[in-house]
Every structure is written in C-alpha cells, then in structure tokens.
Amino acid sequence: MGIRGLTKLLADNAARCRSDQELKSFFGRRIAIDASMNIYQFLVAVRQGSDNLTNEAGEITSHLSGLFYRTIKLMEVGVKPCYVFDGKPPKMKSGELQKRIDAKKLAQQEAKKAEETGDVEAFEKYSRRINKVTPEVIQQCKTLLKLMGVPVIEAPCEAEAQCASMCKGGLVYATASEDMDSLTFGTTRLVRRLWSGATATNEKKGIRPMEFNLPIALEELQMDHSTFIDLCMLCGCDYMDSIKGVGPTTALNLMRKHGSIESVFKALRKEGKHVVPEVDLSEIRQLFVKPEVLSNSEINLQWTSPDEAGLIDFLVKQNSFREDTIRSGIKRMLSSRNAASQARLDTFFKKKPTAAKRKVDEDDTVSSKKGKLSHAM
The missing domain is CATH 1.10.150.20 (5' to 3' exonuclease, C-terminal subdomain)
Incomplete structure (x- = not known):
C-alpha cells in the first residue's frame, strides 16, 4: 500500500520535490530497485492476451522476460541497477498482508465468474490481480540476475528500508519503487515509473520516470x-x-x-x-x-560480465526462450558495459558553492584562525 495519498499531498504542498526525468538522465547512476514490486509489475504487464507467458512445462515465465529485457534497457542507457529483495516481513505488517491475500481470493472468484459468463473484459481485469510473487518466482529472478552479472541484495526485512539505507549512505543514487513509503524510510531520492521510457509506447505517450527529492519535500513542508x-x-x-x-x-x-x-x-x-x-x-x-537493514559495509556492489553459457541453459533450455533472442540480448549487455564504464560528465566538475555556503565557509575559516591566535597567545 505504501503511504495513502502521499503523492497528491506532495503535489499540492511540495511541488518542487518532484521532477519528471528522461530515462537517460540516470546515466552512470547506481539505482537500488525494489525487486518484488517490479517483478509483480512484470507478471501483470508482460502477457499474451489474458495469459502469462509460459515455458513448455506450462510454468509462468513473464517475470523472467520482463526482468531480462527491461534490465538490459537500463544497462544500455548507462544505468547501474542493483536489485534488493524482501526478507521477513515485520510482525506489524501481518494485517496488511492478510488484506492482500483476501483481495486475491476475491479476484479469483470474480475471474471465475467472468470466465463462466464469457465476460472477456472482466476476466482480463481480475486475472491481472491474481498474479503473485511466489518464492519460486523470487528464486528464479535472483538466478537470472546473477547470471546477467547484476548485483542482488537480500534484505533482512523490508526491501524499501534497505534501499533507503543504501541511498542515505551514498551507496546508490536513488531508490526505484512504486511505494511512497521509501521516502518515509528516508531515501533521499525516490524514482517511480523507472521503466517509463524503456518502451517506445511510453516514450510516445510522454510518460517518464518521476523523481522525488526528500530534502526538498521536507523544506517545502517545513x-x-x-x-x-x-x-x-x-x-x-x-x-x-x-x-x-x-x-x-x-x-x-x-x-x-x-x-x-x-x-x-x-x-x-x-x-x-x-x-x-x-x-x-x-x-x-x-x-x-x-528498520532492520544491512549496513553499507556489508554490501558489495559489483557488476560483472554476463554468463553466456549459464543464460542459454537457464533461459533457453530450462524456460523455452528463443536462443537467437537471448544471444542478441547478451550482445546488448556486453555492448552496454562500455557505456556503463564511462563516468558521468558532472563528476569531473565540482559545483560552485552557493553564496550562503561560501559565507559559512568564510566564517568557519575566520573563526578557526581566531581560535589558533587565541591558543597561541
């Protein structure tokens, strides 16, 4: 659920904290991605008709397709993604989790009714709500990401809290999640709709990632x-x-x-x-x-070359993906590593301090000199 109504509250009372960005504006940035939230989106969005993509055994593979190609797109624009997975949920979240379970049961019932009556539109609507991120799905995603050479972080508790901790500590530039409670956990920057701009359809519609800046939000809200x-x-x-x-x-x-x-x-x-x-x-x-999180010193972010043989075995042999498309994706990943290795232009230049900052620095310098003179005397 996140925080109820927070997006509109900030839009009405702290508009400066939000800015729409081009996906390419995150070039060279390390971004911690709330994995479960994004995997669920892939299960819902990557579909053929009303059915999820499946392998020859009938097992769902929509999450693998979405994760593979969208991650490659991020890498191609120079983003350095790392995925953070949930650990155990806090005991106080049990009530919210039960609500979600009940909602899925209701969706299953409504989907069955729609199928029996031939209501295709309603069936599609409720079928989308049935998808769930199972432990098997999570494990498959971790396997895929590791084969792609992308860092995987397993949080001890909430992924949003872990992402926020990494962001506050400067390990990453921003948290990517649809849950606004990332700001409540203290992430200095939150990116919603990260995948917007990763598809031609969204680009044509003008849908872009939204970046929220917590320090500016607090300043605006006073x-x-x-x-x-x-x-x-x-x-x-x-x-x-x-x-x-x-x-x-x-x-x-x-x-x-x-x-x-x-x-x-x-x-x-x-x-x-x-x-x-x-x-x-x-x-x-x-x-x-x-919140219960890993310290930044316990996290090792390393992006490595993709394991081509491992990806072919996992995606093609085990999950029925076309070999030519997977090999093409691997080539795109290898090419993207050159882009990702380039530094952002703004890292070569130091920002000029504001007038207020210069004044503080000057005052500190004068105070320091006075202290030394007084001590000498």
Missing part, C-alpha cells in the same frame, strides 16, 4: 524527517490504517497544528468525532526510524 514520519503514519501506512474522515490534507493540517501524531490522537479523542485506533505509535515509528 518539517523535519521525524515529523514527516508522523504525517505518513497519520495518512495510513502498511503498519497502521488511516483514520476514517482524516484524509492526507487534514492529516497535514493536524500535524502542523499539533506537532506530533501523539498530540493529534489526543486531540481527536477529546473531540470525539473520529474512531482513533489503539496502537503503539512509538513502535510503529521505530519501524521507519530504525
């Missing part, structure tokens, strides 16, 4: 990250439902008025117009402030 976390919790997140009658705009106004979610809850209970949940706000907040 709040620190701790207060922003409280705002996101109040909007509704994976660990806590939103309060009926309190939408994102109301949540923002309440946070500005009361300063913390505890104070907001106290005011709402006193008012008596809303059903305020009995939850441990401190525990939920800590899931965002100190």
Whole structure:
C-alpha cells in the first residue's frame, strides 16, 4: 500500500520535490530497485492476451522476460541497477498482508465468474490481480540476475528500508519503487515509473520516470524527517490504517497544528468525532526510524560480465526462450558495459558553492584562525 495519498499531498504542498526525468538522465547512476514490486509489475504487464507467458512445462515465465529485457534497457542507457529483495516481513505488517491475500481470493472468484459468463473484459481485469510473487518466482529472478552479472541484495526485512539505507549512505543514487513509503524510510531520492521510457509506447505517450527529492519535500513542508514520519503514519501506512474522515490534507493540517501524531490522537479523542485506533505509535515509528537493514559495509556492489553459457541453459533450455533472442540480448549487455564504464560528465566538475555556503565557509575559516591566535597567545 505504501503511504495513502502521499503523492497528491506532495503535489499540492511540495511541488518542487518532484521532477519528471528522461530515462537517460540516470546515466552512470547506481539505482537500488525494489525487486518484488517490479517483478509483480512484470507478471501483470508482460502477457499474451489474458495469459502469462509460459515455458513448455506450462510454468509462468513473464517475470523472467520482463526482468531480462527491461534490465538490459537500463544497462544500455548507462544505468547501474542493483536489485534488493524482501526478507521477513515485520510482525506489524501481518494485517496488511492478510488484506492482500483476501483481495486475491476475491479476484479469483470474480475471474471465475467472468470466465463462466464469457465476460472477456472482466476476466482480463481480475486475472491481472491474481498474479503473485511466489518464492519460486523470487528464486528464479535472483538466478537470472546473477547470471546477467547484476548485483542482488537480500534484505533482512523490508526491501524499501534497505534501499533507503543504501541511498542515505551514498551507496546508490536513488531508490526505484512504486511505494511512497521509501521516502518515509528516508531515501533521499525516490524514482517511480523507472521503466517509463524503456518502451517506445511510453516514450510516445510522454510518460517518464518521476523523481522525488526528500530534502526538498521536507523544506517545502517545513518539517523535519521525524515529523514527516508522523504525517505518513497519520495518512495510513502498511503498519497502521488511516483514520476514517482524516484524509492526507487534514492529516497535514493536524500535524502542523499539533506537532506530533501523539498530540493529534489526543486531540481527536477529546473531540470525539473520529474512531482513533489503539496502537503503539512509538513502535510503529521505530519501524521507519530504525528498520532492520544491512549496513553499507556489508554490501558489495559489483557488476560483472554476463554468463553466456549459464543464460542459454537457464533461459533457453530450462524456460523455452528463443536462443537467437537471448544471444542478441547478451550482445546488448556486453555492448552496454562500455557505456556503463564511462563516468558521468558532472563528476569531473565540482559545483560552485552557493553564496550562503561560501559565507559559512568564510566564517568557519575566520573563526578557526581566531581560535589558533587565541591558543597561541
């Protein structure tokens, strides 16, 4: 689910934090990709009619096709992708996970009804909601990425939290995910619709990746990250439902008025117009402030040459892909390594400090000199 209504809230109150980008603008950038989210998109998007792509054994291969070709496209424009996979979910997320399970069961029932009545449009609609990322699918994707020479990181818990930690520590430029709670976890940059621009159709429609800048968002909202976390919790997140009658705009106004979610809850209970949940706000907040993640020193990001023989065996022999198309993809990967090895032009130049930054530096220099003179005397 992410954070309910956060995209529109930022559009209305912190518009400067979002910018539409060309895919090629991420040339030379390391980007941590929320793997499960993107694999699910591949299962839904890469289809033939209402059926997923399958191999000779009837096993679904849509995720492999999407992951293989879209990753190659990223590499061709000079992006250095690394994929982060979820570990165990936090206990407090169990309620949200159950909702998703129930929604899939309902979709299965509706798809069956549509098939029986011959309603093709409804069948297609509900069939898309049935796809799920199984442990087998995850393992296949990890195998494929390793054969492609792309880094795979297995997070101890939430992938979004791991991506955010990598971004905050400077290991990667941005997090790529559709979940806005990546910002709540503290990623300094979030890229949504990363695959937009990777297809000719999206390019023609003018659909581009969206980049969100957290420091600018906090500046526009005039709040620190701790207060922003409280705002996101109040909007509704994976660990806590939103309060009926309190939408994102109301949540923002309440946070500005009361300063913390505890104070907001106290005011709402006193008012008596809303059903305020009995939850441990401190525990939920800590899931965002100190999530379970690997330290950057434990992560080794290395992009290597693709294993051609391994890819042919895995994709062609085991999963029924056409050998000529896979060999063509491998050639594209090898060619892209030259592009990826080139440094971004802006790394050769240092940005000139702003007037304010120069003033601070000058003051620090003067202060330092005064300190040395005083110590000498």
